[in-house]
Ligand code: HEM
Ligand code: SF4
């Protein structure tokens with residue numbers, strides 16, 4: 001499709017340039033997606049998100065992309081960058097080591113337009129596993145001010161609490177690609193996060209929810225989820241640890 | 252049945268099958284390959300009751316494991332309430348069918364009906 005040249009950063013002498021290929025698709029009137037190419041200048045520190053915003057600013061403001069924090073915290077800007085699910089704001093063009101950078105919407109999510117995808121199913125699955133502490137008493141009414149935990153108890157779940165719900169793991173998961181009812185690595189990792197929390201008493205109800213024909217057992221140990229997580233969460237391990245509870249190896 | 256119960260059976264049948272198939276292979280090594288396939292030798296195997304029971308067990312274990320595996324593949328391939336019910340009952344029926352047909356061979360041969 002269109003081939004346009006960038007004018008941004010022209011004052012800088014160190015700037016190099018790449019071809020940014022953006023997947024364009026509007027399900028309302030397009031049959032299939034098509035790539036649009038833009039020539040974009042970049043510096044050592046330029047992120048893929050900045051390059052896309054540069055295109056929006058200078059060439060085509062209609063490119064649809066979701067973002068907010070620009071610092072790998074809000075989980076909005078997940079997309080497929082040069083074939084791999086990554087956060088656009090957390091991926092520098094220089095680290096991709098390629099003259100062509102291709103951006104596509106995440107796999108396994110319905111496309112709203114271009115790079116923006118629907119998150120409803122991810123949020124529904126996340127909500128389904130009860131992502132909150134379950135117990136009868138609360139910190140507010142009990143005599144003790146806080147539910148104290150030892151560092152060892154925190155260690156059990158803390159990496160899983162880093163999840164920003166970006167959906168990259170679900171996008172990388174091969175089961176998600178064919179099983180539209182699969183609960184997915186994001187929700188399973190969060191089920192483990194709460195089950196492994198010493199303050200939580202909701203283990204049995206959570207294990208029951210994921211013990212479904214499209215639940216935890218549909219994971220086949222591909223491990224792609226853990227490879228792509230930008231926050232160091234290891235959903236594949238969380239899933240195996242959860243299985244430990246269900247098979248009676250852990251209590 | 253709970254999915255976890257089904258999957259415990261799936262893993263259990265796989266482990267048990269490894270053990271029994273190992274014994275099965277070791278038994279086969281007592282003769283050379285051509286000899287073990289001779290008509291009289293095959294009949295003798297079926298008539299040796301402990302070995303016939305083991306073959307029957309392998310048949311059950313692998314039918315259960317294989318058809319549950321097939322069910323897993325099929326429900327991951329396509330979803331839908333009616334489709335999934337059909338897959339579950341279809342696999343169960345095929346599993347029972349295969350076990351019945353295999354058992355018929357083992358029992359008839361064992362009883363000298365062939
Ligand atoms: C005795 C050796 C075997 C072992 C140790 C074994 C083990 C396993 C395990 C652990 C799984 C689950 C994999 C997963 O969830 O990703 C599986 C799945 C499966 N097995 Fe077996 N199996 C054996 C033999 C067989 C045989 C002989 C058949 C065919 C009759 C078979 C058919 C299947 C099928 C169709 C699946 C589902 C595919 C899948 O889940 O990846 N297996 N097996
Ligand atoms: S586990 Fe990692 S990849 Fe998956 S949603 Fe959470 S932060 Fe994103």
Ligand code: FES
Nearest residue numbers: 069070075077089
């Ligand atoms: S913009 Fe918030 S994670 Fe990238």
